[in-house]
Amino acid sequence: MELSGWARYPRFDSTLFAPATKAEVLAIEQKLAHYIARGNGRSYGDAAIGSRASISMLGLNRFGAFDPETHLLTVEAGVLLADVIATYLPKGYFPPVVPGTKFATIGGMIAADVHGKNHYRVGSFGNHVQSLHLALPSGEVVFCSKEENRDLFDATIGGMGLTGTILDATFPLINVPSGWIQEETIVAPNLEAALDLLSNHTEAAYSSAWIDCLSTGKSLGRSLVHLGEHARPIVVEELKPGADLFPQPSVDTLTLPLEFPSFTLNRLSVAAFNALQYRKGALTAGVPLLKGIDTFFCPLDGLIEWNRIYGKRGFIQHQSLIPNEKAPTVLAEILRRFAVRGNASFLASLKKLGPASSGLLSFPSPGYTLSLDLSIDRGLFEFLDEIDALVIKAGGRIYLAKDARQSPQTLVAGYPGLERFRAIRAKVDPDSLLTSRMSERLGL
Ligand SMILES: Cc1cc2nc3c(=O)[nH]c(=O)nc-3n(C[C@H](O)[C@H](O)[C@H](O)COP(=O)(O)OP(=O)(O)OC[C@H]3O[C@@H](n4cnc5c(N)ncnc54)[C@H](O)[C@@H]3O)c2cc1C
Numbered sequence: 001m002e003l004s005g006w007a008r009y010p011r012f013d014s015t016l017f018a019p020a021t022k023a024e025v026l027a028i029e030q031k032l033a034h035y036i037a038r039g040n041g042r043s044y045g046d047a048a049i050g051s052r053a054s055i056s057m058l059g060l061n062r063f064g065a066f067d068p069e070t071h072l073l074t075v076e077a078g079v080l081l082a083d084v085i086a087t088y089l090p091k092g093y094f095p096p097v098v099p100g101t102k103f104a105t106i107g108g109m110i111a112a113d114v115h116g117k118n119h120y121r122v123g124s125f126g127n128h129v130q131s132l133h134l135a136l137p138s139g140e141v142v143f144c145s146k147e148e149n150r151d152l153f154d155a156t157i158g159g160m161g162l163t164g165t166i167l168d169a170t171f172p173l174i175n176v177p178s179g180w181i182q183e184e185t186i187v188a189p190n191l192e193a194a195l196d197l198l199s200n201h202t203e204a205a206y207s208s209a210w211i212d213c214l215s216t217g218k219s220l221g222r223s224l225v226h227l228g229e230h231a232r233p234i235v236v237e238e239l240k241p242g243a244d245l246f247p248q249p250s251v252d253t254l255t256l257p258l259e260f261p262s263f264t265l266n267r268l269s270v271a272a273f274n275a276l277q278y279r280k281g282a283l284t285a286g287v288p289l290l291k292g293i294d295t296f297f298c299p300l301d302g303l304i305e306w307n308r309i310y311g312k313r314g315f316i317q318h319q320s321l322i323p324n325e326k327a328p329t330v331l332a333e334i335l336r337r338f339a340v341r342g343n344a345s346f347l348a349s350l351k352k353l354g355p356a357s358s359g360l361l362s363f364p365s366p367g368y369t370l371s372l373d374l375s376i377d378r379g380l381f382e383f384l385d386e387i388d389a390l391v392i393k394a395g396g397r398i399y400l401a402k403d404a405r406q407s408p409q410t411l412v413a414g415y416p417g418l419e420r421f422r423a424i425r426a427k428v429d430p431d432s433l434l435t436s437r438m439s440e441r442l443g444l
Helices: 022-030 081-091 106-111 150-156 191-200 233-239 267-284 293-297 306-310 324-341 380-393 408-414 418-428 437-442
Strands: 002-004 011-013 015-017 035-038 053-056 063-067 072-076 131-135 141-145 165-172 180-188 206-211 223-230 289-292 315-323 344-353 367-375
Touching (some): 022 053, 022 131, 063 081, 072 081, 131 150, 141 150, 180 233, 191 223, 191 324, 191 344, 223 267, 233 289, 267 344, 324 344, 408 437
Parallel strands (some): 015 053, 035 053
Antiparallel strands (some): 131 141, 131 165, 180 223, 206 344, 315 367
């Protein structure tokens, strides 16, 4: 069948297998070559498309033990983060790291070593994983942790499925006082102010900025910086008297009925939307608001299949990391070029990242990450190659979970752990049985 990532570009045929148990995964994989595990297809590009076959892990969706002493939870790799939250938030527990979608599987979150709005405080998801079971192409199942099979553990975290298929994993949940987030918005009139606000508010449990990527001149990089805390019961009562302390996280809301024609995302409509968004944000600035978990962490999840607004051609998300010291100048140059070109959408964000995890191909490291969605048009790929060159010159990198087009040279320059990763991969998969469209494109 034809498979794609979330951005619907590129699309390739790949035979999709859907095992329901670990034993079935092993049995299927023994008969395959050139396959890769697939979670819920929320990576944007070609990472979860097997060259010949893809193993959907969604059938491995069982919960294992939860230890109330250590807060350690074990789940099968196909469990959705949404299900972890729905099961444990009403009991006062929450995942340590939540990306911008809760429709990722735990296996996918480990394989991409995802980060959330709290990376500068707690690191990426892989930092929290205690152990996992990995099915190698040989059929052997290996237990990996920081103590056992450490090399393989480090290569698997952020390894995009290329060291084997994660069958299950154990990670801790954190205690939270309520199912609400107390949010405060601060207006940043330009990029410099946004970077200052993000770096001066590392006491906040969570932070991120929505950035108006079409603003120019003195307003280049103007943003709304959102800070968040898990709200204490007293704050919930104050801001929403009578509200349930642990409301059930909301599920599906709106489904987009059609593929939007791409002119709805033209420069004028996006600029108008951005101006409105910025003004609206300015009105609520400084006022503490109570937000539900979904609205704060995964606002786009409420708009089912929003990826279709870019039309049939799909889109590209460009997510880069720029180290701290280079961020003000290099991000300004990147934003200036995006604004001049004018095809970036209203979905653009800036986050502060903290120390790197031990994952050899993990994306986060100290600095700022900018992500933008771009509709695909003529010249886009050449333009993004030039942006990549700026990123690499600054000592940064491009996030594999969002990628569909970076070059092998950009990858090599951006990921210093690549050589070690390749050496470990060669040991566990000497015949290169694990291949995705991404691994072929990048020579991973
Ligand atoms: C709206 C939206 C917002 C997002 N926000 C963020 C964010 O804030 N931070 C962030 O870091 N990411 C973010 N992402 C990206 C997303 O979290 C990652 O791409 C994640 O990997 C998706 O999980 P998945 O289960 O859908 O994996 P897939 O997309 O299906 O697969 C991703 C990779 O994981 C591998 N994989 C999946 N399951 C397994 C397994 N069991 N064993 C081995 N390998 C496996 C696949 O081979 C592939 O290489 C966002 C995505 C969306 C759509």
